[in-house]
Amino acid sequence: MTIKRLPTNSAAMFDTIGLIGVFLILLAYFLLQIEKLRSEDLGYPVLNLVGAVLILVSLTHTFNLASFVIEVCWIAISLYGIAKILRRRG
Incomplete structure (x- = not known):
């Protein structure tokens, strides 16, 4: 089986x-550092989630195992953060 480029x-x-x-993840971290966004705000894990998904999409063209692993972990952590925030809101 060959993969078409x-x-x-x-x-x-x-x-x-x-x-x-990458920009979205860095933006989330920058906004956290300048206190325009808090880690308890839904926007923080959402920006991280969307950023990681977009990076994962880019890896479908040029695969890199290390990048794939970190983005999957980033997505899992972001989903955990989103669930935690939504549970707190009730």
Whole structure:
């Protein structure tokens, strides 16, 4: 079984998707550091979740095992954080 590679111009699209994901994760952390966002706010884990999913999407074009593992963990932690916040809200 062979894996078909997408045309080269699609590589730029996947890179862009991944970079948007990186930006969202860094934005969440920056907003936390400047106290514009709290870790208890739903926006914090949601930004992290969306960012990690976008990075994971970019890895479907050029796979990297280490990046895949950290993004799956990032997603799991973000989902845990979202569930915790939603449980507190009742």
